Amino acid sequence: MRADALLDQVVDSAEPEYNFAFLDERTKRAIRRAALKGVAIPGHQVPFGSREMPIARGWGTGGLQLSLALIGPHDVFKAIDQGSDDSVNAVNIRHFVAAMSGVETVTATAEATIIQSRHRIPEETLRPDQVLVLQVPKPEPLSRIEPRVARSQKMHAEGDYASMWLSLYEGVALSGDISMGADYPAIVNGNYLMAPSPIPRWDMPKLHHAPFLTLFGAGREKRIYAVPPYTSVEPLEFSDYHFRVEEFPSPCQLCGATDTFLDEHVDPHGGGSTYSCSDTAYCAARREGSQA
Amino acid sequence: MSAHRPVLKVSGLTRLFGPGCDACLSSTGPEQETNRCVHCGTTVACADVSFDIGEGEVLGIVGESGSGKSTVAGCLAFDVPASAGEARLCTLPGANMFELDAAARRRLRAMEIGIVYQTPQQGLRLDVTAGGNVAERLLSADWRHVGQIRERAGNLLERTEIPRARMDEPPRIFSGGMRQRVQLAKALAHKPSLLILDEPTTGLDVSVQARILDLIQEIQREAGVATIVISHDLGVIRLLTERTLVMRLGRVVEAGLTDQILDDPQHPYTQLLVNSALT
Numbered sequence: 001m002r003a004d005a006l007l008d009q010v011v012d013s014a015e016p017e018y019n020f021a022f023l024d025e026r027t028k029r030a031i032r033r034a035a036l037k038g039v040a041i042p043g044h045q046v047p048f049g050s051r052e053m054p055i056a057r058g059w060g061t062g063g064l065q066l067s068l069a070l071i072g073p074h075d076v077f078k079a080i081d082q083g084s085d086d087s088v089n090a091v092n093i094r095h096f097v098a099a100m101s102g103v104e105t106v107t108a109t110a111e112a113t114i115i116q117s118r119h120r121i122p123e124e125t126l127r128p129d130q131v132l133v134l135q136v137p138k139p140e141p142l143s144r145i146e147p148r149v150a151r152s153q154k155m156h157a158e159g160d161y162a163s164m165w166l167s168l169y170e171g172v173a174l175s176g177d178i179s180m181g182a183d184y185p186a187i188v189n190g191n192y193l194m195a196p197s198p199i200p201r202w203d204m205p206k207l208h209h210a211p212f213l214t215l216f217g218a219g220r221e222k223r224i225y226a227v228p229p230y231t232s233v234e235p236l237e238f239s240d241y242h243f244r245v246e247e248f249p250s251p252c253q254l255c256g257a258t259d260t261f262l263d264e265h266v267d268p269h270g271g272g273s274t275y276s277c278s279d280t281a282y283c284a285a286r287r288e289g290s291q292a
Numbered sequence: 293m294s295a296h297r298p299v300l301k302v303s304g305l306t307r308l309f310g311p312g313c314d315a316c317l318s319s320t321g322p323e324q325e326t327n328r329c330v331h332c333g334t335t336v337a338c339a340d341v342s343f344d345i346g347e348g349e350v351l352g353i354v355g356e357s358g359s360g361k362s363t364v365a366g367c368l369a370f371d372v373p374a375s376a377g378e379a380r381l382c383t384l385p386g387a388n389m390f391e392l393d394a395a396a397r398r399r400l401r402a403m404e405i406g407i408v409y410q411t412p413q414q415g416l417r418l419d420v421t422a423g424g425n426v427a428e429r430l431l432s433a434d435w436r437h438v439g440q441i442r443e444r445a446g447n448l449l450e451r452t453e454i455p456r457a458r459m460d461e462p463p464r465i466f467s468g469g470m471r472q473r474v475q476l477a478k479a480l481a482h483k484p485s486l487l488i489l490d491e492p493t494t495g496l497d498v499s500v501q502a503r504i505l506d507l508i509q510e511i512q513r514e515a516g517v518a519t520i521v522i523s524h525d526l527g528v529i530r531l532l533t534e535r536t537l538v539m540r541l542g543r544v545v546e547a548g549l550t551d552q553i554l555d556d557p558q559h560p561y562t563q564l565l566v567n568s569a570l571t
Contacts, residue, residue, distance in 0.1 A: 158395040162402070162432040166417075169431065170424050172438050173460050239437045 021068040022100040027051060031069035031224070035215055038226035043188030044156075045139050050222040060093055060118055061219025063135035067097060067116045070131060070215075077105045078112035083120040083261070083278030090118070107281045119182070121203040123260050123282040126212040128229060134197045136218035139225065141185040141195035161193050165236065172241050184243070186235045188227060196233070200278075202245045202261040207233040252277045255286040296346020298382060299485055299518035300368075305341040305377035307363050310334030312375065320542065322561065327358070327541040337363040338542045341377070345486070348516040352533030352550060354523060354565070360542040361522045362410075365490045368520070369407045370397045383485050402432035406479030406517075410491035412471035415478065416463050422449060422474045423459035429481035448477040452507060469500035476508065480515060487512070487519040493528060505531055526569045530554055538562045 019025065027049075034048040053061040071077065077097050081090035085107040093116060094105050106112050109122040116133040126132060142152040145163050155161065164185060171179035182198040186207070196207060197216060207214060207227055214227040227233055235243040251258045253274045260282065262275040277283035308316060313332040320327050320336040327336045338360030345351045353361040366372040367390070368379060378388040383404055392400060406429075409415040416425050426445035427435075435441050446456045452473040454466075463471045472492060479487055492508065493501040509532060512519050521532050529536055529550060536553050538546040538561065546559040557563045 154394075158398050160395075160398055160432075162428055165431040165436075166420065166424055166428045169427050169438065169441065170420060173421055173423055173427075173442070240439050 018100060020073075020101060021071050021097075023051065023065065023068050027065075028069040031065055034224040035066060035069070035226060038215065038224050039213070039228045041192075042228055042231050043192030043194040043225060045223040045225045047222055048224050050219045053219065054096065055092065057220040058137060060089060060116070060135040062217030062221075062224070063116045063118070063133045063219070064093055064096070064217075065219060066133045066215050066217040066224065067093075067114055068100070070114055070133070071097065071101050071103060073101070073103065075101075075103050075113045076111055077101075077103050078107060078109065078115045078281075079105070079117070080115070080120060080122070080279075080281075081118045083122075083263070084280045086280065108285065109279075109281055119198045119200075120261070120278060121199055121206045121214075123277070123279045125206070126210070128211045130212050132212055132214045134199070134214060134216050136195070136197040136216045136223070137220070138183070139195055139216065139218040139221050139223040141183075141193050156192060159191070161187075164193060168236055168238070172238070178237070178241055178243070184235050186233045188233055189231050190234075193236075194225065194227075194233070200246055200261055201235070201243065204233065204235050204243070205245070209233075248275055249273075250275055252283060255283045255290070257283070257286060296349050298344050299347050299349075300345045300379060300381055302344075302364075302368070302379045303342040303377060305364060305367060305379065306339045306375050307337045307360075307367055307372060308334050308375045309337055322540045322543055322545055325541070327360070336542045338367075338539070341537075341539075341544055343537060343544075343547065345518040345520065347518055348513075349535070350512060350519045350521060350533045352521050352523065352529040352536035353539060354526065354529045354536055355539035356524060356565070358541075359539040361524075361539050362490055363542075364539075365407065365488050365520065365522050368486070369405055369488055370401050381485065398432075402429065403482060404485045405488065406481070406484035406486070407488040407490065408472065408475045408479050408492045410494050412463060412468070412475055415475045416471060418464040418471075419462050421460045422454060422463055422466070422477075425463065425474055426478045426481045429478055433482045444481065445477070448480060449474070451511065452477040453503075469496055469504060472496065472504055473507070476504075476511070480511065480517075483515070484517060487515075487517045488522070489519065490522045491524070492521075494523070494525065501528075508532065526554060526566065538565065 031048060034046045037046045053064055055061060079090040079094040081087040098105050109124045114131050118135045140152055142155055145167050146152045168178060182200050183195055184201050184204055185193055186196055188194045209230050211229055213229055216225045237243040248262045252262055254276045257277055261278045263278045265274045311332050312334050315331045316329040316334050316336055317339055319329050341364055355361045367374040374390045379390055381389055381404060389400060423445045426448055427441045430441050446459055449459050450456050454473055463474050493504050523529055533550045536550040537544045540561045546553060546562045554566055557566050
């Protein structure tokens with residue numbers, strides 16, 4: 001008998017193949033408990049038992065586990081990767097969540113109740129009834145200056161962020177300005193230093209006193225943390241060198257927006273650069289709206 | 293006793309390395325000729341060390357290698373926890389600084405205590421710019437204006453004879469003497485109330501030693517900061533300090549005015565120490 005046929009037999013004979021939303025209920029509870037703890041201590045990284053998932057670690061397993069632990073039959077799910085609903089990572093995650101839970105999936109931000117995202121926050125302001133789940137490759141903001149975990153945990157415990165400030169100072173001293181880009185460190189709720197995941201600086205102000213809940217999941221590093229609604233998220237800055245968001249030389253070539261984060265497209269044949277909205281759903285909706 | 297307003301009062305400072313037992317203190321010390329407890333194997337690095345320092349005063353701690361003098365410095369800078377005893381700093385009235393919680397200790401260390409170590413690796417980040425090293429102390433003390441930080445760091449580095457033009461270079465490419473001067477600038481960055489110099493010139497060649505000692509003396513007088521100088525070198529002690537403690541095997545064996553101790557040592561160990569100096 002061929003292997004495929006054998007496999008089919010096994011699958012056919014199994015009882016209900018997977019639990020609703022893939023994860024078993026106890027795992028979901030454990031993940032929700034970690035998320036609740038994260039909400040209770042904004043910006044604090046809560047360890048959790050990250051499960052083996054059918055996508056590779058480092059490809060959004062932290063976010064995926066949070067989404068699956070939160071999702072109910074009446075939720076509406078949206079997945080984005082660097083602002084786009086159509087990239088491979090987003091499509092795979094969306095299909096997987098739909099297959100495992102049967103929930104409706106959308107690209108329109110306003111219609112979703114749970115939005116899992118990699119490295120972007122949608123341009124439309126989310127509502128209090130929506131939850132943003134961000135995929136996090138490196139949850140520890142201090143790892144670039146203090147590789148020893150025991151040390152960095154002590155630094156968090158004591159609020160000892162002088163070495164982070166020092167690395168910011170070094171950037172100014174050596175390059176003339178703050179040299180940090182995406183994943184810009186911020187103090188949450190006036191207390192913990194947090195890595196916001198590699199979202200552009202553009203998205204940082206959206207987290208500050210946001211009306212919605214943001215959950216951060218790092219599957220490979222086994223950490224969950226949160227920014228609850230209406231919590232302060234203050235990027236590190238000096239009183240004479242300020243945190244600034246990215247600037248773009250021209251508007252979106254598709255919808256003409258000047259108030260969105262743009263992706264740069266470099267013409268390989270020397271035709272210069274063009275720009276378009278990184279948030280593709282927002283861009284498409286704007287174009288439809290202007291046609292109507 | 294000093295006539296100055298006391299800045300630091302240390303009493304009964306003890307540091308044990310090991311489990312410790314009731315007999316540790318009675319079975320160690322100069323009389324027993326050991327700092328290791330025969331009953332439990334604990335090393336008594338220092339025991340029952342007490343002293344005061346007044347404003348602007350310079351206290352020397354002298355002793356051979358292993359006498360416990362650096363442990364005293366380490367306890368005061370919170371590098372090693374004290375096993376017993378208390379230390380009261382005038383800026384923190386009523387509190388024993390050894391009993392503060394970790395965050396408060398770190399804060400006190402950042403705001404009030406400057407230290408220069410024998411090895412620059414201990415006191416500096418060699419790959420961070422010299423200015424950054426000084427800035428770190430200011431950043432710990434919540435300075436958040438780069439212009440002001442660079443102004444202060446540049447002034448301090450100039451004062452310690454590091455050209456301002458080199459403030460954005462890492463100490464890794466500096467000479468040993470320059471590194472010690474960066475350490476000194478860093479230690480003084482936030483105008484500490486206590487300055488600890490732990491063998492600041494050991495390992496430097498004699499001409500560099502002399503220049504750094506002159507500089508330390510000048511700056512210490514300018515800043516009027518209470519200073520503890522730890523050295524095995526009697527020349528350094530004689531030049532810099534007014535009063536001196538002599539330590540041996542973790543205990544203070546003699547204390548008094550530096551000139552008196554060096555010219556008319558009472559304790560046999562101090563006599564040996566003074567007589568073995570190469571001068």
